[in-house]
Amino acid sequence: MAEVLLPRKMEIANDPSKFGSPDPLHVLAVDDSHVDRKFIERLLRVSSCKVTVVDSATRALQYLGLGVEEKSVGFEDLKVNLIMTDYSMPGMTGYELLKKIKESSAFRQVPVVIMSSENILPRIDRYIFMIVVVI
Template identity: 30%
Template sequence: MSKPACKKLLYVDDARYMHRVLKLSLPENYAIECVDNGLSALEIMQQQRFDIIISDINMPNMTGLELLSKIRQLPNYKKTPVLLMSAEENPDYRQQGKKLGADGFIIKPFKPDLIEQCLTTLLNKNSDA
């Protein structure tokens, strides 16, 4: 039985402990790159190609919503799935995220099986497009 193809995931969160939480929550078929702010995310996205992006919303200097807006302006990332994450259940975040092109929204703390299911669904949907 062959191993599933490795998917490159970019995780943006200023809470660095969440980097470890996410890495421990996902199976090995995800190559996870973690950065702690939107500017670093945009820089690394110029150097590497990611299959999916997860971003926290509440970050200093550039929010996840601002980052999402910038991501959608990049030609190579217009259709890349972006999942927003927040510790706050704020309907405005969902609404703004949807308007800006977010593909999903998860509340922290998250259940590992829920996030893996979300990622699988988004990646499958994106490969069908």
């Protein structure tokens, strides 16, 4: 089984007061694939993370309180430490989600990891270029 290594995670788990917060790292995982969502969720929970999974970029924006239609309950106090998203999703890509998150003053500083199972080098290079331009 794969393991997700997060910086200082064991230290936080053993002595949360060292880092100022007793709360576990909260990761929002976004993927349209049910199998991939479950895999990511399991890996992160093994690493003692709090994990919220959603099946689309639109639902991620709603959860963060950035959606047009409905706001997340209590989103003003929402603490998300990391967002992991698939790049290729129907409706809105991970790149488009990244742009919307970075436009938000509330979540601009939250790191976003974009994942893809694609293995086409020119396409990967284009994704990296687009992401660097946004940030």
